[in-house]
Every structure is written in C-alpha cells, then in structure tokens.
Amino acid sequence: MRDYYSGEKAFAKANVLSTEETCKILGRSRQQLNNLIKSNNIEVFKALSNSNLFWRPEVYELLRKLNREKSRVLHEVYGYYTSQALEAFHALNIDKEKVEEVYVFFYQRDAISKNFYNIVEIEMPNTLTRIEGPRFVIVMEDGEEYWFEGLTCGYAGTGCHGTETVLSELGVLVKQSGSINSIISDNRMLYFFRNEDRTWNHVGDPSIYEEHKLDFLSEQNLWGIEENLYRYNGCLVLTQGARFKSVYGGMPEPSKEVLFKSLYFVPNPVSVEFLSEKDAMSTGHYQTLYGETVLFQIVIKDISDRELWLNYPFDKISQKKQHNMQELLSALGVRIEEQSITDKFLDWLNIRPRNIYRHYEV
Structure with a gap:
C-alpha cells in the first residue's frame, strides 16, 4: 500500500525532538529546560503525559541565543583566593531562598564550554579574543549571576573546603x-538545581577538558599541541594548534587521533571551510606559538555558532598521503568532487595542488 504521507512523516521525524534529545542539544538538565519553558524562552511543541516534544529549529535557535547572550554581560569575578572568595560571598549577603542553580568547576575551560566566560580584551573583527571563565557560579531566580574564582571542586584542597562552606x-x-563531602571532592564539574518542591538535587560530571585531552608525547610526529578557547566574530572558538616534525625532508600526516580529538566541540557540524595560507592570514585564522606561526586552514562550524579550527599542513604533505584527512572529511559527510584526468596528472607531477580551498556544507 502506498504511503502518501511518507514525506511528511520523514520531515516530522527529523524535526520533532524528545525532552531527552532537547536537553542533550542544549546541554541542560530537565529542570533547567523546565525553567526555560517557564521563562518563555522555548515553546513546547506538544505536551505528553510524562514529557514534552520540541520543534528542532526552535531548539537550535535557543542554543544560538544562549551561546551568544551568556558572554555579552561582563561579570565581576570575586575572590581569586579561597579566603577572598568567602569574604566576598559573605559581603554579598545572598538570599539563599532565591538561589536557583549553582555550578562548580575544577577547570576554567569547562566553565567556558558551558558558556560562562568574560571577554578580557577589546574585540576586533577577524581577531582571536582572549576569554576567561570562573570556577563557581551562583544563579538567582531573576537570572542574576555571581561568579567566583577561589571556590572549586574535584579534589580535597582549600578551594573545595570553601565550596563546601x-x-x-x-x-x-x-x-x-572532618573530610570534604565526596560530592565535591569526587567530581570535576557539579551542577546543583532545585526540584519542583524546592529541595536541592545535583549532577556530577568528569571534566570535558580531561576527557578529551590528548597526550601529545605519544604522537611521534608532533613537537606539541595547543588547545585554546577564544571568541572570534561573536563565536566561541576552539583552536587546535599542532606543531609538526619534519622527517627526512618531508612531514608525516597527523594521526586520526589528533584530527578527530576535538570534534566533541562541534557535535552538530553544518559546514567545513578550507582556507588557503593567504586567506588564513588575512582573516585572522592563525596564532603564534613558541615563535612559530600556526595557520588554521580548516574551520568546522557547528549549528550552535561554535567553531573548531584545525591546522593541517596541506602544502607539506603529499596528497597521496592525506588518508587521515580523507577519513575526517568522510566522518563529517564532506565529499570533494572527483578530479579530471588532467588535474590528477598535474597533481601527480606535483605542479600544483588540488584546489580544495572552499566552503563545503555538511
């Protein structure tokens, strides 16, 4: 029997999200999602008995809004030492009944990944801008936030004692x-939130940074690798700058582990852009690391307005040896058009490289 509604069904299946899927995309808990619904930040597509359905375009529009708006307000960061943080906390005289959420981080970069960050220098077009994150955040019911540095989690030291206090x-x-509460000492990231009855609940997670950290010493072809978070033209950017070794006048291709390791930052990629050396320099897609200019010629853009920048020495690696790069592109769903016989012959003669410097939709 012919299904006259197959197209509509496929469209609905692709665009209607469950509560669990929505929470995963937004990086929020169920309670946080409920708060977003109550504050009219997102509309329920259809209410079910035990959960809700959401419209995919609206979810991603909210994600873009959350990613961009969080960083626009400059927050004072209190207490770079634990004693100073405690002194500042007591001076603020925060009404505990109006506290809705508390975030605690071991690493600043985990806080940044959750969109808690300040811009610490003047933003200019086409320029990487430095950012810094807190380690402890109190969110009030009216949305006001208090940020601290000297309070942390994930070990049994002074900062965790301050957090417990x-x-x-x-x-x-x-x-x-006696000992610090294990909830604080055993988790690198903590999120405390209110239940419906106003009691407290929590979620503990490992560090995103530690989970995806690459031990470059195990990579024979690298002198080192630097991962940094920046702002660039209003977007949160993760740069992965590797410094490669030359071997017998050539350069081995980076391993798949190196190329794939930071894809977690762009879980929903929408495009991949390849930049020539000239374009990378003119648009600010470069860094100076240890006196060496590192070009980011691969830009992977996520639907959430985040970007992952990779450096890959196209001009120093024979096209015939770019196997791991091809696997990366395949994983992203990019298919570069097949070359003509003439192009292949010229490449074989190494007269000119294949022209891949363009924008590809994923």
Whole structure:
C-alpha cells in the first residue's frame, strides 16, 4: 500500500525532538529546560503525559541565543583566593531562598564550554579574543549571576573546603565534619538545581577538558599541541594548534587521533571551510606559538555558532598521503568532487595542488 504521507512523516521525524534529545542539544538538565519553558524562552511543541516534544529549529535557535547572550554581560569575578572568595560571598549577603542553580568547576575551560566566560580584551573583527571563565557560579531566580574564582571542586584542597562552606550556608548540602563531602571532592564539574518542591538535587560530571585531552608525547610526529578557547566574530572558538616534525625532508600526516580529538566541540557540524595560507592570514585564522606561526586552514562550524579550527599542513604533505584527512572529511559527510584526468596528472607531477580551498556544507 502506498504511503502518501511518507514525506511528511520523514520531515516530522527529523524535526520533532524528545525532552531527552532537547536537553542533550542544549546541554541542560530537565529542570533547567523546565525553567526555560517557564521563562518563555522555548515553546513546547506538544505536551505528553510524562514529557514534552520540541520543534528542532526552535531548539537550535535557543542554543544560538544562549551561546551568544551568556558572554555579552561582563561579570565581576570575586575572590581569586579561597579566603577572598568567602569574604566576598559573605559581603554579598545572598538570599539563599532565591538561589536557583549553582555550578562548580575544577577547570576554567569547562566553565567556558558551558558558556560562562568574560571577554578580557577589546574585540576586533577577524581577531582571536582572549576569554576567561570562573570556577563557581551562583544563579538567582531573576537570572542574576555571581561568579567566583577561589571556590572549586574535584579534589580535597582549600578551594573545595570553601565550596563546601558556601554550599552549606546556601542550604544546598550539609557540611561534613572532618573530610570534604565526596560530592565535591569526587567530581570535576557539579551542577546543583532545585526540584519542583524546592529541595536541592545535583549532577556530577568528569571534566570535558580531561576527557578529551590528548597526550601529545605519544604522537611521534608532533613537537606539541595547543588547545585554546577564544571568541572570534561573536563565536566561541576552539583552536587546535599542532606543531609538526619534519622527517627526512618531508612531514608525516597527523594521526586520526589528533584530527578527530576535538570534534566533541562541534557535535552538530553544518559546514567545513578550507582556507588557503593567504586567506588564513588575512582573516585572522592563525596564532603564534613558541615563535612559530600556526595557520588554521580548516574551520568546522557547528549549528550552535561554535567553531573548531584545525591546522593541517596541506602544502607539506603529499596528497597521496592525506588518508587521515580523507577519513575526517568522510566522518563529517564532506565529499570533494572527483578530479579530471588532467588535474590528477598535474597533481601527480606535483605542479600544483588540488584546489580544495572552499566552503563545503555538511
């Protein structure tokens, strides 16, 4: 029997998201999603008995909004030492009944990945701009946020003692005598939130940074690798700058582990752009690392307005040896057009490289 609605069904299947899928895309818990619904930031497409359905374009539009708006407000960061952070917390006299959420991080870059960051220098077009994140964030019911540096989690040191003190005074958890509460010491990232009955709940996670960190010492073809987070033309950017070794006058191709390691930052890629050396320099897609200019000639853009920049020495690696790059492109869904016989012959003679410097939709 012919299905006259197959097209409509496929369209609905691709664009209607469950609560779990929506939470994963937004990087939010169910409670956070409920708060976004209550504040009219997103509309429920259809309410079910135990969950909701959401319209995919609206979810990604909200994700772009969250990613961009979070960083526009300059937040004062209190207490770079634990004692200073505690002093500042007490001076703020925060009403614990109006606290809705608390975030705690071991690494600043994990806070940045969650869109908690300040821009620490003047933003200019086509320029990488430095950013910094806090380690402890209190979110009030009216959306106001208090950021701290000297309060942290993930170990049993002074910063965690400070975190335990603050959380105890806010009524989030009970301070233990002797050792630090294991919820604080055992997690590199913590998110505390209110239940419907106003009691507190929490989610603990490992560090995103540690989970995806690459031990470049195991890579024979690298002198080193630098990962940094920046702002660029309003977008959050992760740069992966590798410094490659030359072997017998040539340069081995970077391993798949190196090329694939940072794809977590762009889970929903929409395009891949290849830049020539000239274009990379003229548009600010470069860094100076240890006296060496590193060009980022691969730009992978995510639907959330995040970008991953990779450096890959196209001009120093024979096209016949670019196997791992081809696997990366294949994983992203990019298919570069087949060359003509003339192009292949010229490439074989190494007269000129194939022209891949263009923009590809994923």
